[in-house]
Amino acid sequence: MTAEAPTAPTVPYGQLVPVAVHFDDLDALGLLHNARYPLLVERAWTELWSARGVRFDGDWAAAGDACNAVRELVIGYEAPVTRPGVYAVHLWLDRLGTTGLTYGFRLCSADGATTYARGTRVLVRLDADTLRPAPWSEGFRQAGRELLRPAG
Template sequence: MTAEAPAAPALSYGRLVPVTVHFDDLDALGLLHNARYPLMVERAWGELWREYGFGGYEGDWEAAGDACNAVRELRIGYEAPVSRPGVYAVHLWLERLGTTGLTYGFRFCSADGTVTYARGSRVLVRLDPVTLRPAPWSEPFRAVGRELLHPDRR
């Protein structure tokens, strides 16, 4: 008889995206290095946006569309140490979707979403590729963003 993996809890909002912590992501104490959390969150968002048909930057800001954006603010709080390599997850959602900016929330958590190791938020601003001034998100991007909004923010 084989054991079945525990079912992931139903999320009432957002998406749970798997990420992998490798041995070389750990610091000298054997803990996930603090700078790796935002990197893994970024990779999870990139994967999620690609699933929705929004590619990343490929060398041409004009063609990048909504991927032409910049981070305005990053906040993260660490709640429990990650002390071994393996599969984890990032729970992602939008807290705010404005005309030219957005705020997303995240949790770095166990693969099933039940244990939270870190949580935070990040503010992004969509940029015009020529002027590098704030520019509006496209309507297709906004439609996906509305799906990812936390229910209390809709």
């Protein structure tokens, strides 16, 4: 009889991306500092899209869909993170427009069962030369559709 590899936790939509909380992410009370939550979400978002070929390598003109800016960030804190370790960020898209998108997120336990914070972030795709809104590429839109949260 052979042992089976553990299965990765699944979520009904979107994707769970593992993140690490380090001792120095905690504040003087031993809680994850409030400013670290968006940082962990950003790292997970970057990892998710890098795996799909969307990344910034230092050249904005070549960055394509990675040339984007945050328009809005909303976050609510639900339970304190009180120790270092492996957690996860659950990411999904709520809206995928022509030049912008809204994604939802949860900072949660590694298995996705416990939610510590949740929120949304609005991104706008930019033209590298003008810094004006520009349309997402069809490849990005196709990958994004796989992350859309079902209606209802």
